[in-house]
Amino acid sequence: MYEIIVEDEFSAAHFLKLYDGSWEHRHGHNWKVAVAAEAQKLDSMGVVLDFEMLKPSLKEVLSRLHLTSLNDHPRFDKTGVNSSTENIARLIYDELSKKIKSPTARITKVTVWETPDACASYVS
C-alpha cells in the first residue's frame, strides 16, 4: 500500500454548543489540515495521486472556509451539527472526495488541528 499526505491551512471562527446547552464564545483558529490518500498500486505516472492535482483541490476546498464563521456553513447552520474539529474534518473529507476522481487512489484520512497540540481525524 502506498500513501501520500498533503498539508494546508485556513483561518476561521467557530463556537460550539456545550453539553449543558450553552454556547462557547465565538473564537478563531488557524486550522492546519493534513489529507492522506492511498492506493494499492501506483498509476501510470508512478504516483498515488499527482500532488499538483491534490494540493490545488485541497486549497479550493479550504478557500471556501477561509476567513468565515464556520457556524454559518450550511453543514452547521441550523442543522444542530456542532462545528467541532471532528465535524470539520468530515466536511473537508466529503468536499475533497467529490473532487478527487481516480481509478486507483482514494482519500483515506483528513486530520484537522485546531491548536498545535490538539487535532481530530475523519478516517474513511
Ligand SMILES: [Zn+2]
Ligand atoms: Zn475552537
